Amino acid sequence: MTTGTAPAPTASAAGWTPEPGPAGRAVTALAVRSVRRGAVLVTAVAAGMPALVAVQHRQLDQELAGASLAALAENPAIRTLFGPPVALDDPGGFTVWRTGTAIAVLVGVWAALATTRMTRGEEEAGRWDLLLAGPARLPAVLLRHLAVLLGASALVGVATAAGLVLAGTATTGAVLFGALIGGTGMVGAALGALAAQLLAERRAAAGLAVGVLLAGLLARMVADGVPALGWLHWLSPFGLLGRSAPFAADRVLPLLVLAAAVAVLVAAAVTVSARRDVGSGPWRRPGAVRPGARRLRSLPGLVARHTGRPVVGWGAAVAAYFALIGLLATTMTDFLTENPRFAELAAQAGFAELGSVRGYVASLFTLLAVPVGAFVASRVAATAADEVAGRLTLLYSLPVRRVRWLATELTGVAVGAVLLTGAAGLATWLGATWVGADLSAGAALAGVLNVLPVVAVCLGAAVAALACAPAAVLPLGVLPAAGGYLLLVLADTLSWPGWVRGLSPFAHLAAVPAEPVDVPGLVGLLAVAAVLTAGGLTGYRHRDLRG
Amino acid sequence: MPTSPTAVPALRAAHLSKRFSRTVAVDDLSLAVPPGEVFGFLGPNGAGKSTTIRMALGLLRPSGGHVEVFGVPAHDVGRAHRHLAYVPADVALWPALTGRECLDLLDGVGPGTDLDYRAELVERFALDPDRRARTYSTGNRQKVALIAAFATRAPLLVLDEPTSGLDPLMEREFRRCVAEAAGRGQTVFLSSHQLAEVEAVCARVGILREGRLVEVAGLPELRRLRRSEISVTLARPAAAGAGLTGVDGVADLRWSSPLELTMTLAGPPAPVLRALADLDVVALDVREPSLEELFLDFYGDTAGGHRSAGEEVRA
Numbered sequence: 001m002t003t004g005t006a007p008a009p010t011a012s013a014a015g016w017t018p019e020p021g022p023a024g025r026a027v028t029a030l031a032v033r034s035v036r037r038g039a040v041l042v043t044a045v046a047a048g049m050p051a052l053v054a055v056q057h058r059q060l061d062q063e064l065a066g067a068s069l070a071a072l073a074e075n076p077a078i079r080t081l082f083g084p085p086v087a088l089d090d091p092g093g094f095t096v097w098r099t100g101t102a103i104a105v106l107v108g109v110w111a112a113l114a115t116t117r118m119t120r121g122e123e124e125a126g127r128w129d130l131l132l133a134g135p136a137r138l139p140a141v142l143l144r145h146l147a148v149l150l151g152a153s154a155l156v157g158v159a160t161a162a163g164l165v166l167a168g169t170a171t172t173g174a175v176l177f178g179a180l181i182g183g184t185g186m187v188g189a190a191l192g193a194l195a196a197q198l199l200a201e202r203r204a205a206a207g208l209a210v211g212v213l214l215a216g217l218l219a220r221m222v223a224d225g226v227p228a229l230g231w232l233h234w235l236s237p238f239g240l241l242g243r244s245a246p247f248a249a250d251r252v253l254p255l256l257v258l259a260a261a262v263a264v265l266v267a268a269a270v271t272v273s274a275r276r277d278v279g280s281g282p283w284r285r286p287g288a289v290r291p292g293a294r295r296l297r298s299l300p301g302l303v304a305r306h307t308g309r310p311v312v313g314w315g316a317a318v319a320a321y322f323a324l325i326g327l328l329a330t331t332m333t334d335f336l337t338e339n340p341r342f343a344e345l346a347a348q349a350g351f352a353e354l355g356s357v358r359g360y361v362a363s364l365f366t367l368l369a370v371p372v373g374a375f376v377a378s379r380v381a382a383t384a385a386d387e388v389a390g391r392l393t394l395l396y397s398l399p400v401r402r403v404r405w406l407a408t409e410l411t412g413v414a415v416g417a418v419l420l421t422g423a424a425g426l427a428t429w430l431g432a433t434w435v436g437a438d439l440s441a442g443a444a445l446a447g448v449l450n451v452l453p454v455v456a457v458c459l460g461a462a463v464a465a466l467a468c469a470p471a472a473v474l475p476l477g478v479l480p481a482a483g484g485y486l487l488l489v490l491a492d493t494l495s496w497p498g499w500v501r502g503l504s505p506f507a508h509l510a511a512v513p514a515e516p517v518d519v520p521g522l523v524g525l526l527a528v529a530a531v532l533t534a535g536g537l538t539g540y541r542h543r544d545l546r547g
Numbered sequence: 548m549p550t551s552p553t554a555v556p557a558l559r560a561a562h563l564s565k566r567f568s569r570t571v572a573v574d575d576l577s578l579a580v581p582p583g584e585v586f587g588f589l590g591p592n593g594a595g596k597s598t599t600i601r602m603a604l605g606l607l608r609p610s611g612g613h614v615e616v617f618g619v620p621a622h623d624v625g626r627a628h629r630h631l632a633y634v635p636a637d638v639a640l641w642p643a644l645t646g647r648e649c650l651d652l653l654d655g656v657g658p659g660t661d662l663d664y665r666a667e668l669v670e671r672f673a674l675d676p677d678r679r680a681r682t683y684s685t686g687n688r689q690k691v692a693l694i695a696a697f698a699t700r701a702p703l704l705v706l707d708e709p710t711s712g713l714d715p716l717m718e719r720e721f722r723r724c725v726a727e728a729a730g731r732g733q734t735v736f737l738s739s740h741q742l743a744e745v746e747a748v749c750a751r752v753g754i755l756r757e758g759r760l761v762e763v764a765g766l767p768e769l770r771r772l773r774r775s776e777i778s779v780t781l782a783r784p785a786a787a788g789a790g791l792t793g794v795d796g797v798a799d800l801r802w803s804s805p806l807e808l809t810m811t812l813a814g815p816p817a818p819v820l821r822a823l824a825d826l827d828v829v830a831l832d833v834r835e836p837s838l839e840e841l842f843l844d845f846y847g848d849t850a851g852g853h854r855s856a857g858e859e860v861r862a
Contacts, residue, residue: 201642201681287682288675289645296648297655306641390639394692397604397633397705398657401625545606547639 023135024144030131031148034118039152042110043159046103046181050095051163052490057091058168084224084242092169092247096177104238105217107156107181108188112209115149115192121202123279125389132278139274142193146266149189157182173247176255180244183258184237188213190265197272200281207313213237214317221324237261299405303412307379311416314375318368318420319427325364326431329357329439357437361428362447362511369451369506370481372420373458377477379413380462384470390547402541406466410459410533417455421448443513450512453525454481454505460532467539470546480505555618557582557630557703557734558603562612565598565758572598574758575612580736582617582702585729587749588738595758596738597636600707604633616703629658631703632696636711636738638688642681646674646691653695665698671720685712697724703734710744722748774798774813779823780830781806790825794818 083101087093119142122128131141161178165171191212195205216236223232223239233239240254276282296302333356383406386392395405425441425448432439462477469476484504491501501507505528508521556579565573573595580586590596601607603614605624613620619627640649650669654660669676672690680688689712696704710718725735725748739745745752746766754762784805791800796814803809812819816833823831 285679287678289677289679294648296644296652298652299656301655302641302652306643386641390635390637391641393606393635393639394633394653394695395656396606396624397628397631397635398653399625399628400656404625542608544608545601 024140027131027136027141027144028148031118031145034122035114035148035152038110038114039155042107043156046107046156047159047163049103050099050160050177051167053098054091054095054164054167054169057094083220083238084245086245087248090170090173090247091167092164092173092177095164095167095169096173096241096246100177100181100241101217101220101238103160103181104184104241105213107153107185108213108237109210111149111153111185111188112192112195112213113206114152115146115189116196116202116206116209118145118149119193120196120199120205123196124200124202126279128278138276138278139270142197142273143270146189146193146269149193150186150262150266153185153189154182156185170247172250176244176250176252177246179255180237180241180246180258183255183262184241186262187237187258187265190262190269193269194265194272197269197276198281198283200279200284211313211317218320218324225328299400299408300412303408306382307412307416310375310379311419314371314416315420315423318371319423321427322364322368322424323427323431325361326428326433326437326439327435329360329432329437330435333357333360333437356514357432357439358443358447359511359514361432361439361444362514365424365428365447365451366506366509366511367485368421368424368448369454369458369509370485372417372451372455373481374478375420376413376417376455376459377462377474379409379416380459380466380477381474383409384466384473387470387545388547392545393547396545402545403537406463406537406540410463413459414456417452417459418449421452421455424448439513446517447513450509450517450522453522453529454484454509456529457481457505457525457532460529460536463536464532464539465536467536467543554582556580556615557584558586558614558616558705558736559618560599560603560612560614563599563602563609563614564611565595565602565607566610571758573602576755576758576760577612578753578760578763580734582734583729583732584751585725585735585737585749587745587752588736588755589740589742589745589752590738590755591740594755596755597707598758599755600633600705600736600738603705604628604631630701631705632657632699632701633705634689634692634696634707634709636708638685638692640680640683640688640691642679644680645677646680646683646687647676649680649691650676650695650698654698657695658699658701660695660698661700662698665694668694668698668724671724672717686714686717689713690717693721693724697728700731701733703736704728705736707738708740709737710739710741718744774811775816776809776811776834777819778807778809778830778832778834779826779828781808782827782829785826790822791819794822 082097085097088097122131128138128141132138136144157178157180159178160181161174164174164177188209192205192209195209195212196202199205199208217238219232219236220239220242223230223236224242233243234254234257237258240258244251244254272282296305383392392405396402422445425444428448429439429441429444432444457480458477461480462473465473465476484506488501488504488506490496491504505525508518508525510516510518510521558578558580560576560578563573563576563578564571576595576599588596588599598607602609603616603621605621605627608622615621616627617630619630621627640646644652650665654662654665672694674687674690674694676691680691683691689709693706693709696706710721713721722744725737728735729748735748737745737749749766751763751765753760754764791797791808791810795818796812796816797819798811798813800810801808810819812833
């Protein structure tokens with residue numbers, strides 16, 4: 001080869017100049033890949049549920065007129081639980097009241113969890129080290145992911161609006177409602193992104209983001225119930241949804257506030273990301289620990305260590321919610337005795353016997369199965385994650401049978417679930433006692449413990465998933481509770497056949513403490529849970545370990 | 548340590564196979580490691596070393612054949628794992644636990660630990676045990692697992708590429724620990740692709756390629772495997788042969804020009820250096836062939852470019 005021909009290397013160097021375009025597009029493509037499955041699911045629910053309720057409203061239209069509706073708006077308890085009821089004579093207004101908060105919570109929490117998983121989760125796993133070895137810098141990579149997540153949230157909002165328009169509601173209200181739902185998703189995503197920049201662990205970041213969102217929900221509930229604190233609405237995406245009042249006042253200012261909140265949170269997240277080290281965060285817990293007296297020498301000790309914090313977090317959220325339920329017990333029942341018409345309608349919508357304190361708390365205790373079911377599913381999903389990350393490899397090189405470890409884990413999760421339900425019962429009783437409602441501690445405890453069989457089915461489903469479909473432990477584990485609740489409400493309101501309704505675990509649950517315990521139903525649920533758990537344990541024992 | 552022929556092997560695999568859907572990771576592998584032996588398990592990446600070890604630990608179920616630890620079937624982990632300690636290639640710890648907590652847990656649940664020796668090992672490996680595992684580097688996580696394994700009195704230590712994240716000082720400490728373990732009569736099953744490390748500590752080696760055990764050999768035979776490639780540049784042309792033909796260990800002597808020659812060397816370099824001293828050498832380069840090259844060589848792979856050298860070693 002001859003020397004002195006300089007142009008060749010120069011040309012090749014020019015060819016290798018890193019171009020931000022394709023690299024950036026690759027990052028965006030990666031983000032799209034990791035978000036699309038969840039986004040499709042959430043979009044389907046956010047578009048389908050309100051549309052379904054709006055169509056259903058047509059059939060109830062005549063019954064929903066008159067003085068009962070006017071009285072609804074005056075009652076603090078109703079305002080607190082379902083949001084401010086406005087324009088209930090309008091299919092859209094009724095839909096916003098009936099589904100708005102639930103859909104907003106679903107979309108917001110999903111966006112927050114997806115964001116922390118895709119940003120801090122990937123970074124914690126070390127996969128962003130590879131990504132950031134290329135031309136892309138941390139703030140740019142974060143922004144690319146965030147853009148995809150904000151886009152996905154916007155898509156959810158568009159789908160919600162489209163569903164309502166197709167269901168025949170007013171276009172302005174539908175678009176506003178869709179924008180607010182999408183905006184709530186964006187707030188969730190931006191909160192998740194900021195928390196993921198501040199905290200160095202995905203779990204802590206997800207907890208912070210979801211905690212702030214749910215605090216927003218409680219703030220809205222307080223603002224609805226206590227007029228003097230009405231300004232709290234402006235601090236919460238759920239409060240802004242109420243202030244905007246789609247299909248009634250159709251106010252746009254709250255939407256602008258929501259957009260400003262998203263902009264501020266995104267700017268804060270990007271600013272923090274530009275100033276921190278990769279793999280670290282300003283609110284990082286110190287790595288060095290004083291050698292303490294705490295010794296960790298047993299498997300139960302290990303389970304207690306990594307289940308304790310989640311139990312405290314979930315317990316605080318559940319207790320706060322149910323304390324509020326207890327505090328509202330008397331206002332609620334007073335209102336219902338004065339408005340028997342509403343009690344009838346509530347019964348039709350799946351809230352039977354709201355008329356007595358016991359009936360009222362019993363119907364809300366049923367809801368408790370959803371968060372506690374999600375807790376057990378998330379803990380089994382954490383075991384699946386431990387396996388993939390290789391954290392179980394050392395443990396299983398000890399004389400520890402797989403069934404022994406999993407049984408130890410599940411015992412810890414079950415104890416956690418019992419503690420969570422106990423906390424909910426205690427909080428309800430304390431709240432109810434504070435306002436002088438007629439609810440004994442025993443009745444409250446019986447009511448919360450009554451949902452444990454549904455939680456057991458969730459645990460069984462999660463363990464069965466761990467054996468057969470370890471990547472889908474969380475959705476399959478939550479399905480009996482969240483899917484079952486949704487199925488029951490839909491079956492009741494749309495008069496679906498009995499066997500469809502019977503597929504829901506909630507169909508086999510009595511409204512304790514208003515009714516006596518449904519013993520055959522309870523035994524049946526526990527039997528299903530036992531079969532699923534035993535099958536899961538057997539499958540887990542025999543399969544190859546991943547990681 | 549002398550082993551009686553009737554002793555139960557520390558590790559025994561018979562016709563062991565593992566298939567993952569279409570690929571065959573381990574194919575009909577039979578092997579016995581007697582108690583007290585330091586056994587090297589060699590092979591390039593993807594040869595099936597870790598898969599074999601994970602089957603021996605009961606983490607994977609064999610598609611065929613079986614594997615035993617001191618006569619106990621590997622899937623009976625409650626009994627089999629009382630006889631062994633393990634260091635995985637990629638050590639993952641619970642991020643919120645400190646190194647000390649990990650060590651305590653492995654001691655509390657494991658087959659028993661010599662706590663004084665463990666404290667000594669923490670010093671020797673220079674591990675700060677009061678940090679959360681989240682803040683540990685790859686090497687530090689590996690140290691935690693190594694300390695826990697060496698401090699047990701388990702009769703079998705299974706080490707899967709245990710030094711990939713260690714610096715040379717720590718690697719030296721590791722070799723000392725293996726020697727101490729062997730001195731206590733512990734069996735060591737060391738998987739590696741670092742030939743030097745295996746040569747330094749192992750009495751016998753097994754070589755795995757594409758899931759098959761292609762060779763099980765003692766250390767002297769392994770020494771014959773280890774050949775370096777020497778290139779020499781001279782200031783002026785030497786006489787024919789230059790006195791290098793027939794020198795101990797020299798093979799595959801080639802003159803690429805009257806001033807440049809290459810050869811391969813097996814065994815000690817002293818004879819060839821004495822021969823070179825008589826020539827006017829201006830540059831001398833000694834390169835150790837990679838394990839991969841040796842494999843290609845030794846087993847006459849069609850892709851190899853050192854066929855003649857391979858024949859030399861085989862002869």
